[in-house]
Amino acid sequence: xxxxxxACLALASILALTFSxxxxxxxxxxxxxxxxxxxxxxxxxxxxEYVPQAIIDDFTKETGIKVNYETYASNEEMVSKLVAGxxxxxxxxxxxxxxxxxxxxxxxxxxxxTQIPNIKNIAPEYTNLAHDPGFKYSVPWxxxxxxxxxxxxxxxxxxxxxxxxxxxxxKGRIVVLNDNREMVSWVLNTLGLSINDVSPANxxxxxxxxxxxxxxxxxxxxxxxxxxxxxxxxxxxxxxxxEAAILYKENKKFKYTLPKEGAHRFIDSLAIPVGSPHAxxxxxxxxxxxxxxxxxxxxQNFPYTNPNLEARKLLTPEELGNPASYPADSSMLETFxxxxxxxxxxxxxxxxxxxxx
Amino acid sequence: xxxxxxxxxxxxxxxxxxxxxxxxxxxxxxxxxALFVIxxxxxxxxxxxCSRDALGQVxxxxxxxxxxxxxxxxxxxxxxxxxxxxxxxTIICIILGYPVAYFIGKARPDTRNLLLMLVMIPFWTSxxxxxxxxxxxxxxxxxxxxxxxxxxxxxxPIEILYTPYAIIIGLVYAYLPFMILPIYGSVExxxxxxxxxxxxxxxGPVRAFSNVIIPLTWPGIVAGTLLVFIPSIGMFAITDLxxxxxxxxxxxxxxxxxxxxxxxxxxxxLGMTLMFLFIIAFALLTRKSHPA
Amino acid sequence: MDSLASTxxxxxxxxxxxxxxLIFGSWTVxxxxxxxxxxxxxxxxxxxxxxxxxxxxxxxxKWYEQLxxxxxxxxxxxxxxxIATITTAFSVVLGTLGAWxxxxxRFPARRSINTLIFIPMVIPEIIMGISLLIFFATxxxxxGFTSVIISHITFCFPFVLIAVQARLIGxxxxxxxxxxxxxxTPFQAFxxxxxxxxxxxxxxxxxxxxxxxxxxxxxTYFTASPASAxxxxxxxxxxxxxxxxxxxxxxxxxxxxxxxLVISAELLKRWNx
Numbered sequence: 001x002x003x004x005x006x007a008c009l010a011l012a013s014i015l016a017l018t019f020s021x022x023x024x025x026x027x028x029x030x031x032x033x034x035x036x037x038x039x040x041x042x043x044x045x046x047x048x049e050y051v052p053q054a055i056i057d058d059f060t061k062e063t064g065i066k067v068n069y070e071t072y073a074s075n076e077e078m079v080s081k082l083v084a085g086x087x088x089x090x091x092x093x094x095x096x097x098x099x100x101x102x103x104x105x106x107x108x109x110x111x112x113x114t115q116i117p118n119i120k121n122i123a124p125e126y127t128n129l130a131h132d133p134g135f136k137y138s139v140p141w142x143x144x145x146x147x148x149x150x151x152x153x154x155x156x157x158x159x160x161x162x163x164x165x166x167x168x169x170x171k172g173r174i175v176v177l178n179d180n181r182e183m184v185s186w187v188l189n190t191l192g193l194s195i196n197d198v199s200p201a202n203x204x205x206x207x208x209x210x211x212x213x214x215x216x217x218x219x220x221x222x223x224x225x226x227x228x229x230x231x232x233x234x235x236x237x238x239x240x241x242x243e244a245a246i247l248y249k250e251n252k253k254f255k256y257t258l259p260k261e262g263a264h265r266f267i268d269s270l271a272i273p274v275g276s277p278h279a280x281x282x283x284x285x286x287x288x289x290x291x292x293x294x295x296x297x298x299x300q301n302f303p304y305t306n307p308n309l310e311a312r313k314l315l316t317p318e319e320l321g322n323p324a325s326y327p328a329d330s331s332m333l334e335t336f337x338x339x340x341x342x343x344x345x346x347x348x349x350x351x352x353x354x355x356x357x
Numbered sequence: 358x359x360x361x362x363x364x365x366x367x368x369x370x371x372x373x374x375x376x377x378x379x380x381x382x383x384x385x386x387x388x389x390x391a392l393f394v395i396x397x398x399x400x401x402x403x404x405x406x407c408s409r410d411a412l413g414q415v416x417x418x419x420x421x422x423x424x425x426x427x428x429x430x431x432x433x434x435x436x437x438x439x440x441x442x443x444x445x446x447t448i449i450c451i452i453l454g455y456p457v458a459y460f461i462g463k464a465r466p467d468t469r470n471l472l473l474m475l476v477m478i479p480f481w482t483s484x485x486x487x488x489x490x491x492x493x494x495x496x497x498x499x500x501x502x503x504x505x506x507x508x509x510x511x512x513x514p515i516e517i518l519y520t521p522y523a524i525i526i527g528l529v530y531a532y533l534p535f536m537i538l539p540i541y542g543s544v545e546x547x548x549x550x551x552x553x554x555x556x557x558x559x560x561g562p563v564r565a566f567s568n569v570i571i572p573l574t575w576p577g578i579v580a581g582t583l584l585v586f587i588p589s590i591g592m593f594a595i596t597d598l599x600x601x602x603x604x605x606x607x608x609x610x611x612x613x614x615x616x617x618x619x620x621x622x623x624x625x626x627l628g629m630t631l632m633f634l635f636i637i638a639f640a641l642l643t644r645k646s647h648p649a
Numbered sequence: 650m651d652s653l654a655s656t657x658x659x660x661x662x663x664x665x666x667x668x669x670x671l672i673f674g675s676w677t678v679x680x681x682x683x684x685x686x687x688x689x690x691x692x693x694x695x696x697x698x699x700x701x702x703x704x705x706x707x708x709x710x711k712w713y714e715q716l717x718x719x720x721x722x723x724x725x726x727x728x729x730x731x732i733a734t735i736t737t738a739f740s741v742v743l744g745t746l747g748a749w750x751x752x753x754x755r756f757p758a759r760r761s762i763n764t765l766i767f768i769p770m771v772i773p774e775i776i777m778g779i780s781l782l783i784f785f786a787t788x789x790x791x792x793g794f795t796s797v798i799i800s801h802i803t804f805c806f807p808f809v810l811i812a813v814q815a816r817l818i819g820x821x822x823x824x825x826x827x828x829x830x831x832x833x834t835p836f837q838a839f840x841x842x843x844x845x846x847x848x849x850x851x852x853x854x855x856x857x858x859x860x861x862x863x864x865x866x867x868x869t870y871f872t873a874s875p876a877s878a879x880x881x882x883x884x885x886x887x888x889x890x891x892x893x894x895x896x897x898x899x900x901x902x903x904x905x906x907x908x909x910l911v912i913s914a915e916l917l918k919r920w921n922x
Binding site: 545 | 666668669670672673674676677680681683684685686687688690691694703743746747750752753754755756760762764765766767768769770771772773774775776777779780781783784787799800802803806808811812813814815816818819846849850852853854856857859860863864866880881884885888892896897900903904907908911912915918919
């Protein structure tokens, strides 16, 4: 028995080392953005429920290019599949900090902006983003924020920021995003620190405040925080602006405000991975969705903030008036930067706090 | 009793030596295990000794750092909690499921398969929709509270949703069929003559169960326990949805390592630890108590 | 016809157990109510006017109408069914064969093999998904139906194997010998004596395997291609924007169709007696 077990273990180790040593079929950095022409396919890897089918169908009708739309539900899932290299993607849709991380790992190909003349439609405040100034590697798709939504029928006092939000009287009536980095960023805002300054020293300052906050939360939900609010199980929430916009459309009693201490703005962009087989089709698609009449379709389906100035002109007053989609004052918004290894420290901190609850 | 966990040894006296034909017939299973169980597990086994880079990918500098982290009290506590929930779920499933399995097993032959399918059919709908339906039932303004208040049994809504009670309801609901079906397999072959004999000898129904029926259907109960307890340790989706994601389970922690925290090697180490714990527990529980 | 029926349905339970039968019967009804409560609700909500699957706002057929023009969703259901059926077939073969061989023969590494069989159940799904993804990428195996089916079989067959193993305990070892004494080859003995004996456990295992495959999402996500997207993947993708009642509609249609099929097959069988 012992010998067979030893043999099995040896075999397993040999297999393991063999597989680890072999490089996976990789999207190798062949001449980055090697010009391709006449592609008839496009491998689009984007967030699920973010690309209206109508846009894809019209694109195919106009150009004859077939779009293979694969989806993911988080940036990290996308990175996992991208790096594993099983499928060569032409377009991915990373959030801002993921763009930065992918750039650091040399996974994105530079864009040929001569193929994307419609880039001029993008609003000026998006042209020099911290993670990718000048659209060298990415083009914004949609933007949004994370802010406070209040059921004004149940909560009559004004809630202007995190301090008002996390009060003892709201205990057990709160839903927040189940996102460890988000939660830490709210505390950092309250402490007046940058949301990207996640040094161990700062995390120690975050700990006691966050511990208190976590005790007040009834539900953590990143997928559909609107559920708890609509159900009446909670009265306040810190949610994605898209969720808040949907809530507002359902019932105007749900008011969205950006916390005065500061908040996070996210920007999802289209980018082309290194070694994409149909880079020309990818450029065509990017230019296509930048057309105002196409971009407005995205807005109609997903009420986030559209960075396309020309597209905004085509929106209805009601859509533009949705405070979650287009907040009045967004000057206090900051974007996430890539924090690399610190993500694990944050995860450990929040897990510990939740577990001690 | 414990030896039954390793059911491959139940036939000791009559087992034959596998000649070539035995090995040939077993080879598909062995090849499958080697390719799709051992090899992928081996990959992550190697990862668990590595470190990570900024993107979360693997850096091959072999060290035991990840395993040292696994024994941090935070994670041990979470692991014990997951095991606790799994154990409670299993016990409740046995209590709720055994009578159903018995009833179906003793039903008319033509209706048995129909009843079995009816047990399973609800689970051919989507997990998320089922769970949201439970949320609709259990929420403060939901069906359950509505009914209870309507019948004046309670005056104010009971808060079940987003508490551990809701988690247990969700877990039991998800795993009950996986307890009922294996037990059914054992009950179905129960020879009524044995039960009749026991009753003829003066045993009442309770004695008949404790001395005859349950011992004879024990393999089914053990199988059901294995098929419920083991998978439910890693379950976290139900805790998240019905418990409001307030209590982290070991499944959450591992999922986070591969996604939010971008620390694959540590996630691999946690997974390997679960695997090793199982192997050790299994070996201990099936060790031969005395030479034959 | 009547007399035939009455001789077939002779009382299966010893008389003293009639009370137990009643209690267990009512218990079973209670459990079935528990199992079907969310399903009935799901069905009702498929007629919900509001797009958000949370509050009831009114009655409408529109989701069923929309469903019929939603090709990707119907294709996803088809994919799920195909994958689940093939997975179950292979799992049944692997599981039953494995359980039988481990029972009949004294393999030198049988304890290790038995332990290995549990591994797909122990390992968290995300680890299994990612490791299989890396494995397929390494051997240059493109993702698609085959990779998904392989992954599903891997975590489904242990359920069949364990269910069948439980039934093998207490099997009269001389059953097989007796059959062979009467001239049957080991293969004949297996298929004509052992398999029928094991059938209830095999059916149990098959039902469990089918269910697991139909409802699995994490491993499937990592090993599927867009063409082989299954219904659970589509459902999880929709979680963020709110589960469209079309999903309720498709689930409702599926289980009602299955239930009707199963019950009518049952009635047909009785009719034909």
